[in-house]
Amino acid sequence: MTRSTVRLAAVAMAVGSVVAMAACSSDKGGAPNVAGASGGGGRTLDEGAINQAWVQCMHEAGQTGVQLTKDGKASVPAVGTDAGQAAGADALAQAMSACDAKVPGKQQLNDRAVRAMVEEARGLAVCLRKNGLTAEQVPDPDPKYGGNLAISPDTDSALFQKAFAICSKDHPGVGVTSLGQDGK
Numbered sequence: 001m002t003r004s005t006v007r008l009a010a011v012a013m014a015v016g017s018v019v020a021m022a023a024c025s026s027d028k029g030g031a032p033n034v035a036g037a038s039g040g041g042g043r044t045l046d047e048g049a050i051n052q053a054w055v056q057c058m059h060e061a062g063q064t065g066v067q068l069t070k071d072g073k074a075s076v077p078a079v080g081t082d083a084g085q086a087a088g089a090d091a092l093a094q095a096m097s098a099c100d101a102k103v104p105g106k107q108q109l110n111d112r113a114v115r116a117m118v119e120e121a122r123g124l125a126v127c128l129r130k131n132g133l134t135a136e137q138v139p140d141p142d143p144k145y146g147g148n149l150a151i152s153p154d155t156d157s158a159l160f161q162k163a164f165a166i167c168s169k170d171h172p173g174v175g176v177t178s179l180g181q182d183g184k
Contacts, residue, residue, distance in 0.1 A: 047072070047109060048072030050103060050104070050105040050106055050109055051068060051072055051073060051074045051109075052068055052072065053103045053104075053106075054074055054099050054100075054103045054106050055067065055068045055074050057095075057098075057099035057102055057103055058074075058095055058096070058099050061095035061098060061099060062091070062095070063091070063092055063095045063096075065077040076092070076096075114143055114146060114147075117146055117147030117173075117174075118141050118143050118147070120147060120171055120173060120174055121141035121145075121147055121148065121149045121171075121174045122140060122141050123170070123171050123174075124149050124167055124168070124170075124171040124174045125138045125139070125140060125141060125149055127163075127166070127167035127170065127171065128149075128160075128163045128164065128167050131162070131163035131166050131167060132159050132162070132163050133151075133155065133159065133160065133163055136152060137151060137152045137154070137155040137160075138151050138152070138155070139151075139152070145177065147173065147174055147175060148174065148175040148176065148177045149174055149175070149176050149177070150176075150177050150178070151176060151177070151178055152178075153178050155178075164176070
């Protein structure tokens with residue numbers, strides 16, 4: 001697997017993670033405030049209505065694999081990053097970006113979900129460090145990786161597996177990716 005394929009995979013996982021977490025978010029903070037049509041005030045849209053509008057936008061963009069679940073959450077199909085599938089991943093990412101911008105409230109839901117995912121990844125990082133890994137091996141999570149935790153490629157695999165077996169029980173939704181040799 002080439003370095004660019006690994007990076008594309010990380011981007012695809014991050015994009016998918018954002019949507020999946022936004023879809024699965026159970027934040028009790030209520031629906032986001034979005035700009036209203038009259039008077040410049042805000043009106044509250046519920047998460048289900050936002051997801052329904054977003055899925056409709058995705059369908060209009062040709063991404064009919066995106067579906068609304070029974071409980072009103074958006075479900076995005078996994079997209080591979082092999083050479084033949086890179087165009088599909090790019091098209092999905094472009095449609096997601098466009099629909100995020102078009103649907104009022106979707107960006108607020110995504111931002112809230114990313115913050116929650118980064119906090120969860122931070123919890124995993126702290127646990128891994130308490131169980132034998134260093135801050136250089138497990139740096140603080142970066143929002144650009146979504147809910148994934150990027151670890152250094154020189155991390156001892158056996159030590160990581162032992163620590164991860166302990167920590168993943170409390171942080172099951174956090175994915176782990178390896179930083180490239182150049183730290184990116």
